Amino acid sequence: MKILVTGANGQLGCEVAKQGREQELVLTDCDTLNITDGIAVAKCMRDIKPDAVIHCAAYTNVDGAETDEDAAFRVNVVGAQNLAAGCLETGARMVYVSTDYVFDGTGRKAYREFDMVNPQTVYGRTKWQGEEMVRQILSRHYIVRTAWLYGEGNNFVRTMLRLANEQNTLRVVNDQIGSPTSTVDLATVIFKLLQTDGYGTYHATCQGHCSWYDFACEIFRQAGKQVKVEPVTTAEFPRPAKRPAYSVLDNYMLRMTIGDPVRGWQEALQVYLKNHSSC
Ligand SMILES: NC(=O)c1ccc[n+]([C@@H]2O[C@H](COP(=O)([O-])OP(=O)(O)OC[C@H]3O[C@@H](n4cnc5c(N)ncnc54)[C@H](OP(=O)(O)O)[C@@H]3O)[C@@H](O)[C@H]2O)c1
Numbered sequence: 001m002k003i004l005v006t007g008a009n010g011q012l013g014c015e016v017a018k019q020g021r022e023q024e025l026v027l028t029d030c031d032t033l034n035i036t037d038g039i040a041v042a043k044c045m046r047d048i049k050p051d052a053v054i055h056c057a058a059y060t061n062v063d064g065a066e067t068d069e070d071a072a073f074r075v076n077v078v079g080a081q082n083l084a085a086g087c088l089e090t091g092a093r094m095v096y097v098s099t100d101y102v103f104d105g106t107g108r109k110a111y112r113e114f115d116m117v118n119p120q121t122v123y124g125r126t127k128w129q130g131e132e133m134v135r136q137i138l139s140r141h142y143i144v145r146t147a148w149l150y151g152e153g154n155n156f157v158r159t160m161l162r163l164a165n166e167q168n169t170l171r172v173v174n175d176q177i178g179s180p181t182s183t184v185d186l187a188t189v190i191f192k193l194l195q196t197d198g199y200g201t202y203h204a205t206c207q208g209h210c211s212w213y214d215f216a217c218e219i220f221r222q223a224g225k226q227v228k229v230e231p232v233t234t235a236e237f238p239r240p241a242k243r244p245a246y247s248v249l250d251n252y253m254l255r256m257t258i259g260d261p262v263r264g265w266q267e268a269l270q271v272y273l274k275n276h277s278s279c
Contacts, residue, residue, distance in 0.1 A: 001194070004028065004050040004092075006035055006083065007057030011151035012097060015183035016054050019191060026050065029057070035079035045086030052194055054095045055083055058127070062101070063240040065122040076126035077133055084137035093140040093199070095190050100147035100178060100205075102128045105244020110209075112252045113145075113201045121241040131201075142193045143201040144186070147247055148215075150272065151183030156212070157272065160219050164227040174213035174231035178247045179205035182268040188261055189254065198257040203249035206265035218266060222273050 001023050007013040008027035017027050026048050033044050035057050045053075059065060059075035080096055087094045101124030102117040119125040134141045150157045163170055181204070189204040210218070213231045220227055234243060254260045 001051045002026070002048070003194075004044070004048055004053045006033065006053065006055050006079075010056055010058075010060075011149060011153045011155060012183045012186060013056040014152040015187040016056060016190065019184075019187045020054075035082055036074045038078075038082045038085075041079075041082040041086050042089070045083075045090045045092070049090050050092050052093045052095070053083055053087055054190060054194075055080065056097055058097070059123070062121060062123045065126065066240040069122045069126075072122050072126045073129070076123075077129045080130035081133045081137065084134045084141070087140070088138050093142070093194070094134060094138055095142045095144060095194065096131060096134045097186075097190075098131050098143055098145040099124065099127045100145060100244060100247035100249055102131070102145065103244060103247060105176075105246050107246055110248040110250035111203070112250045113203055120244070123241060140199050142190075142199060144190060144193070145201070145203050145249060146181050146186050147205050147249055148178045148180045149183060149186065150180065156180075156215065157219055157269070158276075160216050161223060161225070164220060164223075164225045167227070169228040169230060170216065171230045171232045171236075172213040172216040173234055173237055173243075174211045175233050176243050176245055176247075177209055177211055178244075179207070179209045179249065180215050180265045180269065181205045181262075182265075182272055184271070185262045185268055192258050192261060196258060200253065202253045202257075203251050204254060204262060205249045205251065206262050206268045207251075207260075208265050209248045210265065215265075218269060219273075222266075222270055 009029040059072040065072035104118040
């Protein structure tokens with residue numbers, strides 16, 4: 001299968017590139033294919049004629065989006081529109097990666113794919129609008145929502161390990177609940193979905209859930225780091241963009257279709273730390 005990958009230097013893009021080595025991959029990033037440039041995207045799609053696009057590129061600066069809505073819209077909505085239109089013209093399918101931030105986080109039960117969205121941030125709203133753009137343009141789509149992602153590059157796990165080397169005590173938010181998810185598991189789901197005709201919307205996170213505080217404690221326990229972690233509230237850590245308090249996703253549609261191949265978050269973390277021992 002010939003697959004065009006956008007955002008190939010990002011966290012997820014790197015893992016997709018690794019797992020897709022057996023396929024014919026065309027890896028692109030900002031410098032080689034700026035997805036906001038409609039003419040460039042159309043030309044690229046016509047030249048390459050991929051069987052599928054795995055769209056990993058996104059404006060992911062959640063706080064930055066609050067003051068730069070146009071930039072977030074251009075990448076997350078117009079970018080998705082350009083790629084979906086290119087897929088429609090050339091007959092390719094498309095994977096659009098989305099986020100738990102489409103929900104408002106006031107729920108108390110894991111969100112399923114058809115629960116009402118209610119994004120509370122510019123980032124969440126633009127990712128939802130990107131989803132809608134893809135749905136409207138291209139029927140052969142897989143919209144895959146994930147959360148609390150870590151892989152190559154900057155992420156919570158690496159930040160915690162770095163801070164543990166610099167400070168004796170860390171204060172970490174204990175009233176936001178989610179499911180830490182390794183890019184390894186997400187990329188595995190994406191390649192499995194691409195082998196099916198099960199178009200539609202999916203949730204894909206590692207099993208289980210925890211708070212950021214619990215996640216930090218587990219990182220230090222598994223990495224053997226001695227550091228004091230103090231639980232704090234979101235109110236004590238004000239950020240420009242509101243974080244969902246509860247953003248656990250239920251991989252319901254995965255279970256209904258291909259089965260749920262996703263591991264528990266602690267197991268995925270263990271493998272990540274083993275493979276990134278220099279973090
Ligand atoms: N990280 C999370 O916790 C999380 C949670 C839920 C969902 N997601 C979603 O998962 C997907 C992958 O996230 P990630 O963590 O891998 O993101 P990431 O590491 O921030 O990577 C995003 C990539 O997109 C590229 N990009 C940005 N603007 C572009 C443009 N105009 N044209 C082409 N490429 C562009 C970036 O390139 P530059 O670096 O050169 O700008 C970067 O390589 C995204 O759709 C994100 O919304 C992420």
